[in-house]
Amino acid sequence: MSVTTLHRPTHRDALEALSAAFERGEMVTVFGRCTVEYDGRAASSLGAGDRLLILKPDGTALVHTDEQRTPVNWQPPGSEHRVAVRDGRLRVRSERESPAETLDVRFERVHQLSALPVTGGRAVDVHGSEEDLRQRILQNPDLVEPGFEPAATERETAAGPVDVFGHDDEGRPVVVELKRRRVGPDAAGQLGRYVEALDREVPDGAEVRGMLVAPSVTDRARELLAEKGLSFVSLAPAAADDGGVAGAASTASDADEA
Amino acid sequence: MSVTTLHRPTHRDALEALSAAFERGEMVTVFGRCTVEYDGRAASSLGAGDRLLILKPDGTALVHTDEQRTPVNWQPPGSEHRVAVRDGRLRVRSERESPAETLDVRFERVHQLSALPVTGGRAVDVHGSEEDLRQRILQNPDLVEPGFEPAATERETAAGPVDVFGHDDEGRPVVVELKRRRVGPDAAGQLGRYVEALDREVPDGAEVRGMLVAPSVTDRARELLAEKGLSFVSLAPAAADDGGVAGAASTASDADEA
DNA sequence: GGATGCATTTCGATA
DNA sequence: TATCGAAGTGCATCC
Structure with missing residues (x-):
């Protein structure tokens, strides 16, 4: 053939x-x-x-x-x-x-x-996706914040499934939204919707915290996050020397990179 | 060759x-x-x-x-x-x-x-885009709402450029966000950001109205619009018999189609 | 089949 | 160049 x-x-x-x-x-x-x-x-x-x-x-x-x-x-x-x-x-x-x-x-x-006549494999193996970022966080939750404890992934809310749901070192509920690359205003809005939805679902008075985890943010997105009282954590799917994928890692809660 | x-x-x-x-x-x-x-x-x-x-x-x-x-x-x-x-x-x-x-x-x-050896045109002519929808509205603003008067397109705000900005029949400022197809929660969030931004920019007390113009909305998007006090208008880029593009037109302010 | 969100999105327009 | 949003987005997943 x-x-x-x-x-x-x-x-x-x-x-x-x-x-x-x-x-x-x-x-x-x-x-x-x-x-x-x-x-x-x-x-x-x-x-x-x-x-x-x-x-x-x-x-x-x-x-x-x-x-x-x-x-x-x-x-x-x-x-x-x-x-x-x-x-x-x-x-x-x-x-x-x-x-x-x-x-x-x-x-x-x-x-x-x-x-x-085409034959042979079609399955491509991709690394550096949002899923990799999630794995990275589940392996080492302190990357999000010292004391962070993941409880569930894809947790359902009225606003849709939350990437990672957990609690901080004081037991407050935390919503984590992951992005594999630099984020704009849309991601801030998305996280805001999740936090709002969970705020209603969580009965006790504890306020729900929202954290956006991505390599970096745009200025406008940063403003939006600030307005809504949401945090940002700079983190990439893989460390630069850990899988060949570009992107630096840092855990400073309000630092980012250009 | x-x-x-x-x-x-x-x-x-x-x-x-x-x-x-x-x-x-x-x-x-x-x-x-x-x-x-x-x-x-x-x-x-x-x-x-x-x-x-x-x-x-x-x-x-x-x-x-x-x-x-x-x-x-x-x-x-x-x-x-x-x-x-x-x-x-x-x-x-x-x-x-x-x-x-x-x-x-x-x-x-x-x-x-x-x-x-490739030669010849590469310019494809596409109809039924968001731009067509905008043209349709500028030609006949009543499709948005009787008495609607467009004032500017791509009007700049702190949250980004607004598709169509104008005033309703009572002189209230109106932000119109256009989508060529059925919209989800993201579009509602986008419109909400624009309205919020303009609410701050417009000095006088008149509240800014937000209108999402699209062929239809999802349930969750509809809820979000309601929460934020935004309206929806069902309208497609072109009438079904007006350009071969699928999609019905209707001006009912709170009607849509499956 | 619809809804939702990720994607090595791609792409164009704009500041 | 970076940002932002549209696109006939495509695509998987979950309901």
Whole structure:
């Protein structure tokens, strides 16, 4: 089993090759001059030009130009690809329902078409996520604050699940919100919502404390935290020399870094 | 000028073809059995398997498997691609600074390599964005509320720029936050921050009203809006029969749709 | 299927 | 360059 490639195929030959590749569950690339129309959650139109179309067996469609990481047009997994020759053009239509959306790629000319038999692992191992930061804290709660004792993760509240819930050295309830990178105003708002929600749920008079744990904060976020009486702790998912991931660690309760 | 393709090239031939393609500013696809290592904002590792590597002349690198819309690994535009043969493997390294990150793709075997000369438009025309929603409201402010009079867009506040600022039929200041799709708690928080900020800036006693304009809201967002005394108006970027974009329009101040 | 929040989010606009 | 917010965000998870 190997790569099948057609150079400057007729539309009819391209159609047959595409159908055969779909049948075999292969990934397909089509490079050629085309227009692209999308209609669904929004609507878009793209004039003629040379682009690379990638069709995956899971229903994903990607249209790439020679710039940007993001495809200029696409269709999510779960869509259905169909091919036809109409008005002298090779039309590839990718469609899905719920939400209803359609991607139409019309090739005036196909420069190259390849069917790629893909095998092998897809599972990528990522380090330095928010989950790693949580593990780090559960292993060493003093990083949040001396005497901090975690009680639960993903604790449910009316405002949603709290990353880490616990108590400080005086027994006061503490809500910890984790972010793997520098945070803006949204994170401060999120933490505020959690604290407010728990303030109502916790019966006894003890006030709920809120702590944002992240590598750093923006000025505006810092102001918001101050207004709401929330704290910030500078901490990254992994120490710089502990996993190759950039980011310094510090436990000063009101220090951060640019 | 046309597509250059190599089938099962030697690593040395692949290296030469890649270098030549970079030189010519062409986009390149490499399909083969490889491992991938990433290190930068996070870190990741991917075992051996067949994948499609796309290298763009703007410095973008994408590694795609046969599933998902999102590449399994990537490097953003502005990175620099380099090629080498080491330890019997073809190594493609894509690197950038600020933030420092590196993507390493090591091919044990290259099934196919293509250099694609890309030309033509890249500008896609998208309809149904938040900007369209704003235009719709400026054209017909009554859609927000009878008597609403827009005064400024992107009005600056201490909490950031407000989508639309204006006054109601009684002269009270109104902050309008627009969303092109169904909104959750974050949008309610965002609007709340703007209203609070303006409440301080506006000197006279008139209380600032906040209105969230979107196709619909989630329950929790609705509760948050109620708590903060903010209103909701159901409105989509375009009427369903007005631009092919899904979404109904309605001006009921406290109605929405599932 | 909807809701919620993380993401190597990406991306553009702005100060 | 950093900040901020939009995006056809994508995506997993939990209900």
